[in-house]
Amino acid sequence: MQSDRLLLRGRLLTFKAEPQTADDTAAFDYIEDGALLIENGLILRRGTYTDVVTDAGSADIIDHRPHLLTAGFIDTHVHFPQVQIVASWGAQLLDWLNTYTFPEETRFAEEDHAAAMACRFFDLLTNHGTTTAVAYCSVHKESAEAYFEEAEQRNMRMIGGKVLMDRNAPDGLRDTPQSGYDDTRALIEKWHGRGRAHYAITPRFAITSTPAQMEMAGALVTEHPDCFVQTHLSENRNEIAYTLELYPEARDYLDVYQGYGLLSDKMLLGHSIHLEQREIDALAETGARPVFCPTSNLFLGSGLFDDAGLKSRGIVNAIATDIGAGTSYSMLQTLNEGYKILQLQDQKLHPFRAFHWITRGNAVALGLQDRIGTLDEGTEADIVVLNARATEAMALRMERAETLAEELFVLQMLGDDRSIDEVYVAGKAQKGKAPVMAGRPASRRVSAGRERELVLS
Ligand code: GUN
Ligand code: ZN
Secondary structure, eight states: OOOSEEEEEEEEEEESSOOOSTTOGGGEEEEEEEEEEEETTEEEEEEEHHHHHTTOTTOEEEEEEEEEEEEOEEEEEEEGGGTTTSSOOSOOHHHHIIIIIHHHHGGGGSHHHHHHHHHHHHHHHHHTTEEEEEEEOOSSHHHHHHHHHHHHHHTOOEEEEOEEOOSSSOTTSOOOHHHHHHHHHHHHHHHTTSTTEEEEEEEOOGGGSOHHHHHHHHHHHHHOTTSEEEEEESOOHHHHHHHHHHOTTOSSHHHHHHHTTOOSTTEEEEEOOSOOHHHHHHHHHHOOEEEEOHHHHHHTTOOOOOHHHHHTTTOOOEEOOOTTTSSOSOHHHHHHHHHHHHHTTTOOOOHHHHHHIIIIIHHHHHTOTTTSSSOOTTSBOOEEEEOTTSSHHHHHHHTTOOBHHHHHHHHHHHOSGGGEEEEEETTEESSOOSOOBTTSOOOOSOOSOOOOOOBOO
16 A cells, blocks of 8 residues: 655755856755655655655655656647647748648547547656646637646646637637637636646737737736736747738737737747847836747747847746647757757857756746745645666766766757656656655666766756
């Protein structure tokens, strides 16, 4: 019999703040032989193994040494109905939407299909180490129902919403201002704040919503100020030109959303690449969050996200996969491509900042850092176990790694789902690979020779 107390032993890394430099070791806590005591889905204690084990009582002990435990990854922009069109060839944004995406999303009117895809989608997320995501569902309320049902069954902290779209989309993929409003309200009433769920009011983007629908979206935001709001902004030059044709009174793209009262620090703006100075000022003033989607921006040839420029204005940037224009579910691979996009602009993504970004950083962007994104006592036990030697190439590289930063950079550039040795959602193992020994330590599972202790930077 398993007790509901669990003790995880391993190397622990958690962030207290965003690392400002490569040697900003004050921004994180690293414990070489650490332990987390988990009870009722929460982290009860964090410390050295010898300290924590004395309080563990009859807890089951899982020994993850020599692997690294961090908070579960957070993906702040992902499209659940696009799981079967990832890697669709040859188009940039508007063609890609019309050719592949919209026809695919019409299939999510069907409840059984939506439920089957939700199950596969959540498996993919957890297998890649993602324990919280912010998703776009399709226009059909059935797709949002399937998404939240699946999240509830798995007890995952998930954010999502049905897209509002009442024009420039095929039959079977449009709502109306009124039906979009009614369905969104009903979904909010049913799901927002239920268990670990949050609702995101989701006008897809300006091109697929009439002014009448944008007005309804504004009303929803006013009526439900604690819901998230998500949409797309300035991803592609043709998209921007068409938006300004459809909204000739708007000063710029962001002004469309701003004019309907959508902007606040609850708002996530996917892509935000080709921004005017006024738009950057408005982001800084309102606290709305741009979301960097590196693999998607490269795949669709959209452009280069100016992380440093936005940060220098005090803007809080999130980072995300944007499946299915994004090409990997892995937040590690997202960091890999993000690193390269920043290199092209002579900007840097140090591994400490990178790992902060996909954990506490994205939690801060969502205002959820008191619940997820760290290994702090009292927060929810969403945890990943990382193996920096998961492939032959990684193991070979690790033979020469001497610092924690080097290890993290190996994971950042070479890691993917193979590096996710285990994932805990609210304290429950999702992969089930680790041996559980009731009331006493399991023997070390990985016997690839004792790794050297790593220095911190
Ligand atoms: N803009 C509007 N809809 C979408 C979408 O589904 N994916 C991306 N990448 N951009 C969008
Ligand atoms: Zn998107």
